[in-house]
Amino acid sequence: MARPVLGILTLYLNDQKLLEERPIYQRMIVAGKRLGMDVMVFTPADVDYEGNRINAMYYDPSSKAWSRRWSSFPHLIFDRCRIQNSPRFEQLKKFRSRYGHLGFLNRPLRNKWTIYKTLQSQPRFQNKQPQTVLYASHRDLADMLKKHPLVFLKPINGTGGRGILRIERLAGGMYSIQGRDQSRKIIRPQKVGAGGLQSRLSSWSLGGGRYIVQQGIQLKLPSGRVHDYRMLVQKNGRGEWEPTGCAGRIGAAGSITSNLHGGGKAAKMEELLDSWIDEGLQASEVRLEAEQFSIEVAEYLERQYGRLCELALDLAIDRQGGIWLLEVNPKPAREVFKQSGDIDTYDRAIVKPLEYALYLYNRRAQRKSGGRTTGSRTQGQPSRRLRQGRQARRRRPDEGKPSGRPAERPYGTRRKRQGGQPLCPEEAFGKRRIRQNDAAARPGSGRVPEAQTHPARQASGRRPAGGPVRPTDSGA
Numbered sequence: 133m134a135r136p137v138l139g140i141l142t143l144y145l146n147d148q149k150l151l152e153e154r155p156i157y158q159r160m161i162v163a164g165k166r167l168g169m170d171v172m173v174f175t176p177a178d179v180d181y182e183g184n185r186i187n188a189m190y191y192d193p194s195s196k197a198w199s200r201r202w203s204s205f206p207h208l209i210f211d212r213c214r215i216q217n218s219p220r221f222e223q224l225k226k227f228r229s230r231y232g233h234l235g236f237l238n239r240p241l242r243n244k245w246t247i248y249k250t251l252q253s254q255p256r257f258q259n260k261q262p263q264t265v266l267y268a269s270h271r272d273l274a275d276m277l278k279k280h281p282l283v284f285l286k287p288i289n290g291t292g293g294r295g296i297l298r299i300e301r302l303a304g305g306m307y308s309i310q311g312r313d314q315s316r317k318i319i320r321p322q323k324v325g326a327g328g329l330q331s332r333l334s335s336w337s338l339g340g341g342r343y344i345v346q347q348g349i350q351l352k353l354p355s356g357r358v359h360d361y362r363m364l365v366q367k368n369g370r371g372e373w374e375p376t377g378c379a380g381r382i383g384a385a386g387s388i389t390s391n392l393h394g395g396g397k398a399a400k401m402e403e404l405l406d407s408w409i410d411e412g413l414q415a416s417e418v419r420l421e422a423e424q425f426s427i428e429v430a431e432y433l434e435r436q437y438g439r440l441c442e443l444a445l446d447l448a449i450d451r452q453g454g455i456w457l458l459e460v461n462p463k464p465a466r467e468v469f470k471q472s473g474d475i476d477t478y479d480r481a482i483v484k485p486l487e488y489a490l491y492l493y494n495r496r497a498q499r500k501s502g503g504r505t506t507g508s509r510t511q512g513q514p515s516r517r518l519r520q521g522r523q524a525r526r527r528r529p530d531e532g533k534p535s536g537r538p539a540e541r542p543y544g545t546r547r548k549r550q551g552g553q554p555l556c557p558e559e560a561f562g563k564r565r566i567r568q569n570d571a572a573a574r575p576g577s578g579r580v581p582e583a584q585t586h587p588a589r590q591a592s593g594r595r596p597a598g599g600p601v602r603p604t605d606s607g608a
Contacts, residue, residue: 136493138164138486139188139206140173141227143213143220153212156466156482161191163483167490172203176223181230208235208489210441214463215289215608235496237489239438240608241462243288245344250436251429251457260425261457262347262448267338270330273345277301282348284388285311285338289608291461293389297336298348299329310386316394318386349448349456353408358383360390360458361401361449362468363426364477366442369487371495373430375423376442376484377477379468380404398471410451418453425455433460441485462608 140160145152157173164171172188179186180202188203213224228240241247248264251257265272267285276283277299285297297311297319307329310321324332336343351358363378382404384395392398405415426445434440444464448456469478 135168135170136208136490137170137172137203137206138489139186139209140171141209141211141213142173142175143216143224144175144177153465158191158193159482160486162193164486165193167483167486169486169490169493171486172206175220176227177220179227205231205234207493208237210237210485210489211240212463213608214291235492236439237485237492238441238462241433241437241440241460243608244286244290244459245288245341247433247460248344250433254432257429257432257457260455262349264344264346266341267343267345268341269339270333273299273333274326276345276347277307280347282350284346284348285333285336286344286346287342288344289342291608293387293391293394295336296389297333298388300348311388312394316391318384320386346458349450349458351448353382357385358388358390359399359404359408361405361422361447362464363422363445363447364442364464364466364469364481365423365426365430365445366481366484367440367488367491368484369491371488371491373427375426376481377469377474378419378422378447379472379474379477381468392465392468392471398468400472400474405449408451409449409453413453418449418455421453422447422449422455425457429457429460441488 140157142151142153142157144150151157151173157171161171161173172186172190174186174188178188184205186203186205187200189198189200191198213221215221242250245264245266248261252261263276263280265276266288267273273283273285281301283299285299287295290296293312294316295312295314297309300308302308302323306323306325308321308323309319309329309332311319313319322332351360353359359380359382361378361380364376365373366376368374378401380399380401380403381390381392381396382399383390384397387394387396390396401419402415405418409415409418426443426447429445430440430443433443440462442462442464444461445457446459446461448458450456466478466481469475469481
C-alpha cells in the first residue's frame with residue numbers, strides 16, 4: 133500500500149507569504165511521520181492549474197528546515213483556510229471550485245447567520261442559541277434592545293473579535309456602547325441617547341447583510357472581565373465525533389470579547405466554571421452536558437454541509453448552568469489548551485485530524501482493493517455495510533417527517549449499529565459522499581480528473597444545502 137499523503141491547505145497572511153500556523157504545521161508533519169503519513173503544506177497560490185501539480189512546502193524535522201518541491205496532488209486535503217478580505221481568498225474560491233471533487237477532511241461551513249438559521253430549524257437547539265436577527269436597518273437593533281437589555285452587533289463573517297459592538301440599555305433612555313474595531317482596537321464605553329446611538333453607528337456599514345444582532349448573555353466575572361468557553365470536538369481514528377477538550381477564556385480588561393488574540397487569557401474549564409456557577413451545581417455535570425450538546429451540533433451540521441473533521445464551539449454558561457451556543461468555528465486554533473496548561477489536550481488536538489485522515493485513507497483503500505467479488509455475495513449485490521448505511525439513512529430522525537418536527541434524542545445518546553457500537557456519521561451517510569471523491573488524484577499520476585458531480589458541487593465544493601442561500605454567504 134502506498135504511503136498516504138495529506139495536504140494542509142492554508143492561505144498566506146500577506147504578500148510576503150507569511151503563514152500564521154507554521155508551528156502547528158511542523159508538529160503535524162512530525163506526528164504524521166510517526167503514524168506513517170507524509171504531510172505537506174500548500175496554498176492556492178502554489179498550485180499549477182495547467183499541469184495539475186503543487187509547489188508544496190515540506191518540513192524536515194532532522195534539519196528543522198522548510199523546503200519546496202513540485203508534487204502531485206495528495207490523497208486527502210485538510211482545509212485550514214480562514215476568511216480573508218484579500219485576493220488570496222479569491223484564489224481559494226477558484227481552487228475549491230476546480231478541485232472540489234478531491235478528498236477533503238472537511239468542507240466549508242457557512243457564515244454565522246446561516247448556521248444560526250440551520251440550527252434554529254431544529255427544536256432541540258432552539259433554546260440553546262441567543263435570539264439573533266440579521267441587521268437590515270436600525271429598526272432591527274431598536275427592536276432587539278426593547279426585548280433584551282444587552283445585545284451584540286457581530287459581522288457575519290468576522291473572526292478574532294474584530295468589528296464587534298456591545299450595546300447595553302441603561303435607565304433614562306440612555307445606552308452604553310463599546311467594542312472592538314476591525315483592527316481589534318478596543319473602543320471604550322460611551323453613553324449616548326437613542327438618536328446618538330443611531331448616529332454613532334452610521335459609519336459602521338452595518339447593512340447589506342453584513343451584520344447580525346445577537347441577544348447578549350451576562351458573562352462578567354467579579355473582576356469585571358468577560359469570559360466564555362471554547363469546546364473542541366473532533367473526529368477520531370474510527371471516524372466518530374468525540375470531545376477533545378474544553379478551556380475557559382477570560383477577556384482583557386475593558387474588552388467585550390474573550391479572544392486570546394485580543395489580549396485574553398486561557399484558564400482550565402473546571403476551575404473557572406466551579407467559581408462561576410451557583411452553589412449546588414456540579415461543574416463536572418455541566419461540562420458533560422456541554423460535551424454532549426457539542427457532539428449533537430457537530431453531527432447535525434455535518435449532515436447539512438458535508439464532511440467535517442473538527443469544530444470549536446464558543447459557549448456561554450450562565451450562573452444556573454444553562455448552556456448557550458455563541459458561535460461555531462470550523463477552523464479552530466489549539467493554543468487555548470497550551471496556554472491553559474493542558475498540554476495533553478493540545479497534543480491530541482494536533483494528532484486527531486491525522487488519525488481521521490488515516491481512517492479515511494485506509495477505508496478507501498480497502499474498498500478499492502475489495503472491488504467486485506464472486507464469493508459469498510453475488511456480483512452487483514450491495515455489501516452488508518452498504519445495506520446498513522442505507523438503512524441508517526432511512527432511520528435519520530430529520531427525514532420523512534411531514535410535520536417538520538424531527539424525532540428527538542436526549543443529549544448524549546447515539547444511534548447504534550448492529551452489535552451495540554455507535555454508528556458513526558461516516559458509515560451512516562458517508563458512502564454516497566465519499567464515492568464522489570474516488571476521482572481524487574493519485575500521487576505520481578501527474579493529473580487530476582475533472583469533477584463529475586452536481587453543478588452546485590462543482591461551483592462550491594460541497595453538496596447543495598437544504599434551502600436557499602444568500603448570495604453574500606461565504607464559507608470558511
